[in-house]
Amino acid sequence: MALLPLALTRWFDAKGWQLHPHQQAMLERAEASSTLLIAPTGGGKTLAGFLPTLSELANSPHKGLHTLYISPLKALTADIRRNLRTPIEGAGLPIRVEDRTGDTSYTQRRRQRADPPHILLTTPESLALLLSYEDAPRIFDGLQRVIVDEIHALAESKRGDQLMMCLARLCSLSPGLRRVGLSATVEDPPALAAYLGKDTAILLADPGPDPEISMLETETPPPWAGGGARHAIPEILEQVRRHKTTLIFHNTRAQAEIFFHNLWLQNEDDLPIGIHHGSLSREARERVEAALAEGRLRAVVCTGSLDLGLDWGDVDLVIQVGAPKNVKRLVQRIGRANHRYNAPSKALLVPANRFEVVECLAALQAAKDHDLDGAPRGPGPRDVLCQHILMAACAAPFDADALYAEVTQAGPYAALTRDQFAACLTFCATGGYALRAYDKWQRLLLRNGKWQLRDPRTAAVIRQNLGTIIDTETLKVRLRGRPTPLGEVEEAFAASLTPGDTFLIGGEIVRYEGLNELTVEVTRQPGRQPKVAVFGGTKFATSTLLADRIMALLQQPRWPGLPAHTAHWLALQREVSRLPAPDRLLLESFPQDGREHLCIYGFAGRNAQQTLGLLLTKRMEELGLAPLGFVATDYATLIWGLDPVTDAAPLFDLAALRQGLEGWLQGNAVMKRTFRNVAIIAGLIERTHQGRRKSGRQATFSSDILYDTLRRYDPDHLMLQITREETMRGMVDFGRIEAMLARISGRIDLVRLDGVTPLAAPLFLEPGKIPVQGAGRERLAEAEAQALLRAAGLD
Amino acid sequence: MPHSFRLGPADLQARPSGALFWPAQGLLCVSDLHLGKSERLARRGGGLLPPYETPATLERLDAELEATGARQVVCLGDSFDDLAAAEALDEADRLWLVRMMAGRMWHWIEGNHDPGPVDLGGSLRAELPLGGLIFRHQAGGDGFEVSGHFHPKVRLAGQSRRCFLTDGQRLILPAFGAYTGGLRVEAPALQALMSPGARAIVTGPRCLVMPMPRC
Incomplete structure (x- = not known):
C-alpha cells in the first residue's frame, strides 16, 4: 500500500479493505503510457483504474481536468460518480468529480467547459462533442490520464473507432497523457491492446472461480416458438424470492416489456420488480437505477442497457432469458451477479423456446470449457473518419498532414494509407463526386495551408450529427394531458396504430388515442390484451463456435442432456422430416x-x-x-x-x-x-x-x-x-x-x-x-x- | 402499362413514370421536377448530396418524350428548386433540356419554389387553359383542373408509392423529380381537395388503380 496516499490508506484500513493484486499493480504502473487491464467483473477494475488518479490528486493539487473517464453507458457514469464519492469523501480528498452526458443540463455543460472538474466522467459521444469546440485545447490542457471502461464492448462498434481517434486527439492536446483500458474477459487480449494504441501493456487479473451456471428447469415446457418465456414465470418468481436481487436479462426491448407485463400478472406477493431498457424515458430509467442501488428492488427486467459493469451492489443472481447467441457475451453477462471478487457468480439460463434449449445447452458446455468466441476486427471504418475530420474542422482550421499523423496513432486506423485519408478529406470538402459540382459551395476550404469550414454556421449542423449510434426514428409516448413521456416507440410502429389499439410500454397497457405534434398520445387501459410494441432491438448472430456446437448436439442419436420436451421435439422433427x-x-x-x-x-x-x-x-x-x-x-x-x-x-x-x-x-x-x-x-x-421533423409536407x-x-x-x-x-x-x-x-x-x-x-x-x-x-x-x-x-x- | 381515364372532356393516360399523357393533344405533362435541388442544399450549407438529380430527372423525361412522341409539354411548376438553381444549371444539362424543347411547344407553369426558368425559352405562365382543362401548380381553383405541388404518395400492399389522385373534377400529379419526398394522401390538405369517390392511380412497374384512402 506504499503507493497510496496516507488518507486513503487509513480509510481503506478503517473499512478493512485490502487492495487486490491487480489494483496494486495498477498503482505501480501509474506512469506507464498505456495499460490494458483485463479483470473479471466484480474484481474492482474500475477502482483499479482510478487509484493512480486518486493517489496523484491527493498528493499534489491539480488545476483543471486531471482524469477523463469514458464509459459506453450514461447510466454507468452516474453509477461511477456515486461509487467514487465514497472513498473521496471518506478519505476527505480535495477532488471534484462530475459527469457529462447527453442528459447533462445545458448550464451545467457550459460551466464544465469554463471550469472543468478534476475527474470528468463521460461517454464517447459527449467527448467528441467537447473536442469539436474551439476551446477544446484549453479544456484538455493538463489532462493526465484517460480511462476507457468496458473497452471490450466499445471495441465491438464504431463508437470505439470514434473514441480511439478522439484519444489520439487528446494525446496531441496533452502530450504525456496516459491511457488505461479496462476490459472484461476477452478471447484475444493482444488485439484489444493494439486497439488502445501502440505500446500498450497488458495486465491480467486473476479470473477468479468459474461461475455457477445452469439451465432453469420449468414445470411447463417452453413453447415451440416465440421469445416470451412466459412458461418460466412461476419458477423465475421463485428464484427472485430466494435471492436478494435478481437481474433478468432479455435480448430485446419488446421481449422485456411483454415478459414484465406477464410477470406482474403472476406476481401475487407484490415483489418489487422494475423494468429498464433503452426505450424508456430517462426519468423512468433513473427511478429504477436509484431504487436498485438502494436495494429497494428484488428484481429488474432489463436488456443490454444494464449489460455493462454497473455495480448494482447486492445482485446475487443473473437470469438470462433467451439464447445468449455468443459465449463471450454470456460469460461477461454472468459477471453481473455477486460482485464480490473470488466468489463465484450465479446465473440461470431460461430458453424461451425449444430451439433455444438446444442453444443454451451448447452455450453452457462452451462456457464450462472456457471456449470463447470472437472474430478479428477489420480496419477502422472510413465513415467514422469522415465524421472525425468534420469534427476537427469545427474545432479549428487544421493541417492535413498533422491530422493524418494523429489519426494513424489510433489503433483501428494504424494502417490507414495517406490516399485513403485524402479521399475522406476530399469527401468532406467537396462531396468527392466524379462530377465536380460544388466548387462554389465546398464544405471545407483550404486557406493558408489549413482546412476550414466555408461557412462557420455549418458547425452547428456537424455537431448535431456527431456520434455513430444511428437510432431508428422514434416518437415519444405520453399520457394524454401529462407532460412527462412514458417512453418511445418506433415511428413505423406508431404508423401502424389506429385509435383504440393497445400496446405495452413501461409495463403498462395503454390505449392509442392519436398523434399530437409528433407525440403519441395514450390513455391508461388496464386489463386489455395488448398489441405488441415493436421496439428496435440489437440482433447478434450466433457465433460459429456456438453454431458448430449446436450442430454436433443435433447429431446425437438421443439427447440425455436435454429436457424431455425438447428431446421429444427433436425426435418429432426427425420423424416428420429430418434433422440438419x-x-x-x-x-x-x-x-x-x-x-x-x-x-x-x-x-x-x-x-x-x-x-x-x-x-x-x-x-x-x-x-x-x-x-x-x-x-x-x-x-x-x-x-x-x-x-x-x-x-x-x-x-x-x-x-x-x-x-x-x-x-x-x-x-x-x-x-x-x-x-x-x-x-x-x-x-x-x-x-x-x-x-x-416536418409534420405537414414532407421535405x-x-x-x-x-x-x-x-x-x-x-x-x-x-x-x-x-x-x-x-x-x-x-x-x-x-x-x-x-x-x-x-x-x-x-x-x-x-x-x-x-x-x-x-x-x-x-x-x-x-x-x-x-x-x-x-x-x-x-x-x-x-x-x-x-x-x-x-x-x-x-x- | 399506362392507365387510361377521363377528366372532363379529355381522355388521359397516367403513366407508370408519374407523367401524364393526353393523346388527342400529343401533350405530355410532368410536375415538380425540382431540378438543381442538391445545388440549392449545398448553397444553403446543408450536405453535399450526389449532384445527379438533374441528369437523372432529365433522363426519365427524355425517355417519356421518346415513348409518347409528345409534341407539347407542360411542366406544372416547381420545375427548379429555386431560381438560382435554374441559373446554376450545368451547361450539359442546359443543352440537353434545350434539345428536348426543340420542335415542341413547351409550357412552364409557375410554382411556389420557382416562378419558372428565366431564359430557357418556352412559354411561362401562372396557369394554362387548354382543350377544356386548366393546368396550374396548386389545386383549388375552378374547372377541370390538372395540378401538382403536393407530391402525393399512398401505401399499397405494404409499400409507399407515388400516385396520381383524381375525383373526376381534379387531377393531382405525383412529383416527377428524382429528389422529391412525398405527402401521404391521408394528409388533411389532400383529403380536403378530393371529393368522395376519388381514386389513386399508383405508379410503379405498371399503374394500379385503387380508391383513395379516406379518413
Missing part, C-alpha cells in the same frame, strides 16, 4: 397460410442466413418463382412466395450465387440500410431530429433515392465503397455461406411436406421480415387494388 446434419444441407418445402415456403437450415449465423435469403430470392425471381419475402435466424432462412420450389440444385450453384452477389449487392435492402447509416455518420445526410426524401442515384452515376464514390465494405464484412458474411457450401459440397436434401415442420415453426414468429420487390409483389398489389375497388363498389 453438418455435412448436408436440409431444405424443407411446404405450403402454409396460402403461401409456399422454403426453409433452408444452413446454421451459418443470422447475417449469412440473411444474405442467403437475399441471394436465393433473387435466383427465385429469375426462375419465375415469385418470392414475396424472407426472414432469417441464426440457423435457418425461411422464404415465402406464390409458387413452390421443386428443384433446389439450380438455386445453390456457388458460382451462380457468387455472381449473383455482385449484382445483388448493388440493389438490396440491407445495402440501402447500411448506406443510410454510413451516409449519416459520414455527414452526407443529417439525422432526423425529434423536434425538427425530406428517402436515402434510398440517393443510393440509387449514386450507384447509377458515380458507382465508385467513397460512400458506396464504404457501404460495400461494411455489408461484406458484417451484414453479408459471405464467407460463412462459402464455408457452409464447402461443408455440404452439393449434398442437398429437399424434403416436400404438407405443412410447417416442428423446426420451421419458430421462424414464422421472427420479426425482421424482409420483403422482396418483384413480380410476386406486383401480383399481390394488383390483387389488393382490385379488391379495394370492388369493396368500394367502383369496379
Whole structure:
C-alpha cells in the first residue's frame, strides 16, 4: 500500500479493505503510457483504474481536468460518480468529480467547459462533442490520464473507432497523457491492446472461480416458438424470492416489456420488480437505477442497457432469458451477479423456446470449457473518419498532414494509407463526386495551408450529427394531458396504430388515442390484451463456435442432456422430416397460410442466413418463382412466395450465387440500410431530429433515392465503397455461406411436406421480415387494388 | 402499362413514370421536377448530396418524350428548386433540356419554389387553359383542373408509392423529380381537395388503380 496516499490508506484500513493484486499493480504502473487491464467483473477494475488518479490528486493539487473517464453507458457514469464519492469523501480528498452526458443540463455543460472538474466522467459521444469546440485545447490542457471502461464492448462498434481517434486527439492536446483500458474477459487480449494504441501493456487479473451456471428447469415446457418465456414465470418468481436481487436479462426491448407485463400478472406477493431498457424515458430509467442501488428492488427486467459493469451492489443472481447467441457475451453477462471478487457468480439460463434449449445447452458446455468466441476486427471504418475530420474542422482550421499523423496513432486506423485519408478529406470538402459540382459551395476550404469550414454556421449542423449510434426514428409516448413521456416507440410502429389499439410500454397497457405534434398520445387501459410494441432491438448472430456446437448436439442419436420436451421435439422433427446434419444441407418445402415456403437450415449465423435469403430470392425471381419475402435466424432462412420450389440444385450453384452477389449487392435492402447509416455518420445526410421533423409536407426524401442515384452515376464514390465494405464484412458474411457450401459440397436434401415442420415453426414468429420487390409483389398489389375497388363498389 | 381515364372532356393516360399523357393533344405533362435541388442544399450549407438529380430527372423525361412522341409539354411548376438553381444549371444539362424543347411547344407553369426558368425559352405562365382543362401548380381553383405541388404518395400492399389522385373534377400529379419526398394522401390538405369517390392511380412497374384512402 506504499503507493497510496496516507488518507486513503487509513480509510481503506478503517473499512478493512485490502487492495487486490491487480489494483496494486495498477498503482505501480501509474506512469506507464498505456495499460490494458483485463479483470473479471466484480474484481474492482474500475477502482483499479482510478487509484493512480486518486493517489496523484491527493498528493499534489491539480488545476483543471486531471482524469477523463469514458464509459459506453450514461447510466454507468452516474453509477461511477456515486461509487467514487465514497472513498473521496471518506478519505476527505480535495477532488471534484462530475459527469457529462447527453442528459447533462445545458448550464451545467457550459460551466464544465469554463471550469472543468478534476475527474470528468463521460461517454464517447459527449467527448467528441467537447473536442469539436474551439476551446477544446484549453479544456484538455493538463489532462493526465484517460480511462476507457468496458473497452471490450466499445471495441465491438464504431463508437470505439470514434473514441480511439478522439484519444489520439487528446494525446496531441496533452502530450504525456496516459491511457488505461479496462476490459472484461476477452478471447484475444493482444488485439484489444493494439486497439488502445501502440505500446500498450497488458495486465491480467486473476479470473477468479468459474461461475455457477445452469439451465432453469420449468414445470411447463417452453413453447415451440416465440421469445416470451412466459412458461418460466412461476419458477423465475421463485428464484427472485430466494435471492436478494435478481437481474433478468432479455435480448430485446419488446421481449422485456411483454415478459414484465406477464410477470406482474403472476406476481401475487407484490415483489418489487422494475423494468429498464433503452426505450424508456430517462426519468423512468433513473427511478429504477436509484431504487436498485438502494436495494429497494428484488428484481429488474432489463436488456443490454444494464449489460455493462454497473455495480448494482447486492445482485446475487443473473437470469438470462433467451439464447445468449455468443459465449463471450454470456460469460461477461454472468459477471453481473455477486460482485464480490473470488466468489463465484450465479446465473440461470431460461430458453424461451425449444430451439433455444438446444442453444443454451451448447452455450453452457462452451462456457464450462472456457471456449470463447470472437472474430478479428477489420480496419477502422472510413465513415467514422469522415465524421472525425468534420469534427476537427469545427474545432479549428487544421493541417492535413498533422491530422493524418494523429489519426494513424489510433489503433483501428494504424494502417490507414495517406490516399485513403485524402479521399475522406476530399469527401468532406467537396462531396468527392466524379462530377465536380460544388466548387462554389465546398464544405471545407483550404486557406493558408489549413482546412476550414466555408461557412462557420455549418458547425452547428456537424455537431448535431456527431456520434455513430444511428437510432431508428422514434416518437415519444405520453399520457394524454401529462407532460412527462412514458417512453418511445418506433415511428413505423406508431404508423401502424389506429385509435383504440393497445400496446405495452413501461409495463403498462395503454390505449392509442392519436398523434399530437409528433407525440403519441395514450390513455391508461388496464386489463386489455395488448398489441405488441415493436421496439428496435440489437440482433447478434450466433457465433460459429456456438453454431458448430449446436450442430454436433443435433447429431446425437438421443439427447440425455436435454429436457424431455425438447428431446421429444427433436425426435418429432426427425420423424416428420429430418434433422440438419453438418455435412448436408436440409431444405424443407411446404405450403402454409396460402403461401409456399422454403426453409433452408444452413446454421451459418443470422447475417449469412440473411444474405442467403437475399441471394436465393433473387435466383427465385429469375426462375419465375415469385418470392414475396424472407426472414432469417441464426440457423435457418425461411422464404415465402406464390409458387413452390421443386428443384433446389439450380438455386445453390456457388458460382451462380457468387455472381449473383455482385449484382445483388448493388440493389438490396440491407445495402440501402447500411448506406443510410454510413451516409449519416459520414455527414452526407443529417439525422432526423425529434423536434425538427416536418409534420405537414414532407421535405425530406428517402436515402434510398440517393443510393440509387449514386450507384447509377458515380458507382465508385467513397460512400458506396464504404457501404460495400461494411455489408461484406458484417451484414453479408459471405464467407460463412462459402464455408457452409464447402461443408455440404452439393449434398442437398429437399424434403416436400404438407405443412410447417416442428423446426420451421419458430421462424414464422421472427420479426425482421424482409420483403422482396418483384413480380410476386406486383401480383399481390394488383390483387389488393382490385379488391379495394370492388369493396368500394367502383369496379 | 399506362392507365387510361377521363377528366372532363379529355381522355388521359397516367403513366407508370408519374407523367401524364393526353393523346388527342400529343401533350405530355410532368410536375415538380425540382431540378438543381442538391445545388440549392449545398448553397444553403446543408450536405453535399450526389449532384445527379438533374441528369437523372432529365433522363426519365427524355425517355417519356421518346415513348409518347409528345409534341407539347407542360411542366406544372416547381420545375427548379429555386431560381438560382435554374441559373446554376450545368451547361450539359442546359443543352440537353434545350434539345428536348426543340420542335415542341413547351409550357412552364409557375410554382411556389420557382416562378419558372428565366431564359430557357418556352412559354411561362401562372396557369394554362387548354382543350377544356386548366393546368396550374396548386389545386383549388375552378374547372377541370390538372395540378401538382403536393407530391402525393399512398401505401399499397405494404409499400409507399407515388400516385396520381383524381375525383373526376381534379387531377393531382405525383412529383416527377428524382429528389422529391412525398405527402401521404391521408394528409388533411389532400383529403380536403378530393371529393368522395376519388381514386389513386399508383405508379410503379405498371399503374394500379385503387380508391383513395379516406379518413
